[in-house]
Amino acid sequence: MKELLVILAHPNFAESRGNKALVEAIQMLSFVKIHNLYERYPSWQIDVQIEQDLLRYYDLIVLQYPLQWYSVPPLLKKWMDDVLTYGFAFGAEGTALQGKVLMPAITTGGSSDMYVAGGAVNFTISEFLRPIQQTAGYCSMTYKTPFTVHGLLPEALGIPGMISDEQLLAAAQQYQHRLQQLAASES
Secondary structure, three states, X not given: OOOEEXXXXXXXXXXXXXXXXXXXXXXXXXXXXXXXXXXXXXXXXXXXXXXXXXXXXXXXXXXXXXXXXXXXXXXXXXXXXXXXXXXXXXXXXXXXXXXXXXXXXXXXXXXXXXXXOOOOOOOOHHHHOHHHHHHHHHOOOEEOOOEEEOOOOOHHHOOOOOOOHHHHHHHHHHHHHHHHHXXXXXX
16 A cells, blocks of 8 residues: 555644544554644744655645635645745656645535535535646646535534534545545555
8 A cells, every 4th residue: 555645734623523533534544644734833834845855755645624715724725835836846847746646635514515506605516626636737646536524514503414423423434445445546
């Protein structure tokens, strides 16, 4: 199995229900390294060399985060701006990520039926993830279908379609299985 880097970007991981469940399901996998950006960079001063070295080492990269305002959390955006530079990730000599695999793993507050054409948010998850997909392509990476868990608003709100604890556990097990498949298939 190939080793896999999970770049975790949750601004409030301690209070997370969904991302915490996903991490708990994969943290014991020997081929997975979880790299928590908000824990590592509380002052937002990203060590570009360390981050680029990590990306050079791992061939399988997962961006795990909650969808916030239909995009990535702010520190992940800064990380992308600082780390995925000309001459490293793209450009004539920027081949460090060429052939590597990128897969988003995202959580949403809203239910899955909100993320359909004509639904409450008007667009599908795939449409919201076009910038990530394009970034992968621009960096000559292979983009994999995202892993998505919907319905993570607090159950106390009583909104229909919210995921139960049992459903979240099942989703976390599916995530573990998906990463195992990814690491095995790319070996």
